[in-house]
Amino acid sequence: MRPENLLLRPTPSQYCTLGCPILDAVLGGGIPCNSITELVSESGCGKTQLSLQLLFTAQLPRHLNGLAGSSLYLYSEFPFPNRRFNQLVESFRSSHPILFASYRDPRDYIFTRDCQTAHDLLDVLLLLESRLKNPKETRLDIKLIVIDSIAALFRSEFENNARDLRRRSSLFFKISSVLKSHANRFGIAIVLTNQVVDSIDNGEGASGVRIGNLERLYTSGRRVCPALGLSWANCINSRLFLSMHEVIEGAENGLPDADYSGFVNRRKRRELHVVFAPHLPYSSCEFVIRKEGVFGVER
Numbered sequence: 001m002r003p004e005n006l007l008l009r010p011t012p013s014q015y016c017t018l019g020c021p022i023l024d025a026v027l028g029g030g031i032p033c034n035s036i037t038e039l040v041s042e043s044g045c046g047k048t049q050l051s052l053q054l055l056f057t058a059q060l061p062r063h064l065n066g067l068a069g070s071s072l073y074l075y076s077e078f079p080f081p082n083r084r085f086n087q088l089v090e091s092f093r094s095s096h097p098i099l100f101a102s103y104r105d106p107r108d109y110i111f112t113r114d115c116q117t118a119h120d121l122l123d124v125l126l127l128l129e130s131r132l133k134n135p136k137e138t139r140l141d142i143k144l145i146v147i148d149s150i151a152a153l154f155r156s157e158f159e160n161n162a163r164d165l166r167r168r169s170s171l172f173f174k175i176s177s178v179l180k181s182h183a184n185r186f187g188i189a190i191v192l193t194n195q196v197v198d199s200i201d202n203g204e205g206a207s208g209v210r211i212g213n214l215e216r217l218y219t220s221g222r223r224v225c226p227a228l229g230l231s232w233a234n235c236i237n238s239r240l241f242l243s244m245h246e247v248i249e250g251a252e253n254g255l256p257d258a259d260y261s262g263f264v265n266r267r268k269r270r271e272l273h274v275v276f277a278p279h280l281p282y283s284s285c286e287f288v289i290r291k292e293g294v295f296g297v298e299r
């Protein structure tokens with residue numbers, strides 16, 4: 001491939017809204033179809049919350065920037081977040097009362113399946129192909145696949161030796177090639193979550209190679225890098241980093257002072273950053289997680 005050919009590559013034409021115009025604007029319209037998007041963060045930052053939200057927004061009609069389809073949620077961290085899921089069902093229903101009247105349950109358009117190992121995931125993805133080919137027959141018109149989380153699948157199965165690392169990389173490439181094939185053939189948006197590990201190298205990422213827009217990734221005061229390393233980074237199209245930092249409201253006004261009551265408001269400030277994406281420049285925004293879902297914060 002020559003550099004100028006990159007300019008000829010078609011940009012993604014279809015996006016799945018995240019259900020918030022601020023988040024969509026940061027992502028140039030939402031999560032792209034025909035593509036693999038990774039959400040990476042430390043635990044508790046909001047990867048699962050965003051992923052669950054997408055299961056609902058994918059059902060929205062095209063004129064509302066949805067994909068007018070069903071979604072498949074493959075989870076490897078147990079248990080399935082039932083309580084939160086049902087809370088989002090209610091929230092989604094009340095924000096779209098006409099689309100989701102009482103006779104149409106958004107749950108009917110969400111398929112879930114647990115995956116215990118990376119091989120298990122590969123089997124599920126291979127099995128899916130025949131179903132995706134006949135969406136009418138199987139009533140499985142899937143337009144979004146979420147894998148939450150990819151890192152958990154590789155956590156216990158592989159040792160840290162050369163042979164296992166080679167086996168692991170080979171499995172990364174098999175999984176990503178099946179995902180890319182499904183994404184391209186069936187116009188599906190693929191979202192997967194990944195975890196971070198503490199970064200202990202001397203400044204250029206775990207392998208000495210800077211990946212993406214940000215020189216360093218920080219969250220909760222720690223320098224981190226995405227789990228699964230460089231070979232996995234080559235298996236995805238876009239990487240979005242979610243960070244979290246504790247902020248003390250009022251501290252900027254010089255508290256504690258004479259009126260100091262002893263109460264300060266500590267809150268988590270969460271941000272979403274585009275680490276790399278073939279169709280996007282660097283961009284970021286703050287976001288909050290509420291009972292109703294995940295929303296960007298206007299600057």
Ligand SMILES: Nc1ncnc2c1ncn2[C@@H]1O[C@H](COP(=O)(O)OP(=O)(O)OP(=O)(O)O)[C@@H](O)[C@H]1O
Pocket residue numbers: 041042043044045046047048049050077084087195289290291292
């Ligand atoms: N109903 C709710 N209202 C407000 N915030 C909530 C609600 N439910 C969850 N949260 C927030 O979401 C956070 C958990 O986010 P989430 O489960 O998406 O994290 P994660 O990045 O997927 O973590 P892990 O890697 O451990 O799976 C909680 O710490 C809480 O702050």
